[in-house]
Amino acid sequence: MILVTGATGNVGRPLVKALRDSGAEVRAMTRDPAAARLGEGVDVVWADPSRLDTVADLLDGVTSVFVNSAALGDSVGDFAELARERGVRRLVGLSAFNIEQDRSLQPSRFFGHRNAETEAAVESSGLEWVSLRPAVFAGPAHVVLWGPQLAVGDVVTGPYADFVETLVDPRDVAEVAAHALLTDDLLGRKPVLTGPDYLSHAELVTILGKVLDRPLRYREIGLEPAAELIAASGLPSAMVASLIARYAVFNGRPPQPSITHEVPDILGRPARSFERWARDHAAVFGN
Numbered sequence: 001m002i003l004v005t006g007a008t009g010n011v012g013r014p015l016v017k018a019l020r021d022s023g024a025e026v027r028a029m030t031r032d033p034a035a036a037r038l039g040e041g042v043d044v045v046w047a048d049p050s051r052l053d054t055v056a057d058l059l060d061g062v063t064s065v066f067v068n069s070a071a072l073g074d075s076v077g078d079f080a081e082l083a084r085e086r087g088v089r090r091l092v093g094l095s096a097f098n099i100e101q102d103r104s105l106q107p108s109r110f111f112g113h114r115n116a117e118t119e120a121a122v123e124s125s126g127l128e129w130v131s132l133r134p135a136v137f138a139g140p141a142h143v144v145l146w147g148p149q150l151a152v153g154d155v156v157t158g159p160y161a162d163f164v165e166t167l168v169d170p171r172d173v174a175e176v177a178a179h180a181l182l183t184d185d186l187l188g189r190k191p192v193l194t195g196p197d198y199l200s201h202a203e204l205v206t207i208l209g210k211v212l213d214r215p216l217r218y219r220e221i222g223l224e225p226a227a228e229l230i231a232a233s234g235l236p237s238a239m240v241a242s243l244i245a246r247y248a249v250f251n252g253r254p255p256q257p258s259i260t261h262e263v264p265d266i267l268g269r270p271a272r273s274f275e276r277w278a279r280d281h282a283a284v285f286g287n
Helices: 012-021 069-085 107-111 115-123 140-150 170-182 201-212 223-231 237-250 262-267 274-280
Strands: 002-004 026-030 042-046 064-068 090-094 128-134 155-159 217-221
Touching (some): 012 026, 012 170, 064 069, 064 170, 069 090, 069 115, 115 128, 128 170, 140 155, 140 201, 155 201, 201 274, 217 223, 223 237
Parallel strands (some): 002 026, 064 090, 155 217
């Protein structure tokens, strides 16, 4: 039995599917089982990851766990210890490419993700372990920050039109996680998972325009109005400050992370492109 924490998230949902498609027994942990919609054959269970007393019994019969840094947050260290006590043999952690950078430049920390702590917890657990270090995900930020703008017009406004990075499709991360849970190929490794190319903000909007068949363009604004615009999306103020700081520090520098070949090497196929992600999720932009 494989336990997936954060089972309804950007990585968790496609991971559950990949594991089920492989024939594995899956237990999916979520705060809202009624809304999970994870398909037949999945043991969907309720738990509050911040309360380990609600988690302990769910580890019975579990051999491997996907340890989601967003779902477990500050309880991840205690969770790893509990997993060991309950007889789990393998932990696969979801960390991030930037955990060695200054924490003020890690925006997801201010949304509750504990990427560095998750890697440390699985690595020091005394169990078999893998720690995945994905690049920035294609999707979540683009939907939250650009979706409302595209709902009312064809202009996406934001900082640094030429800011460049590689984006990884969450489905690729999920499939690598499934590989790590089902095989011994990645034990003791920390693969950095990226997309196949570097793209600027302006190029991303051009790709979206092609996919949506709309004359989209990117309009660059300064960091202060950009911070106000991002804050209007409802993100925590500390996360907004971290995003803006990250743009300011890394704009014009070599992209972080560098593109790796981990996804194609592990999965035996090319990494999904941002255009592929956009085509598969066009509906979230109203198409």
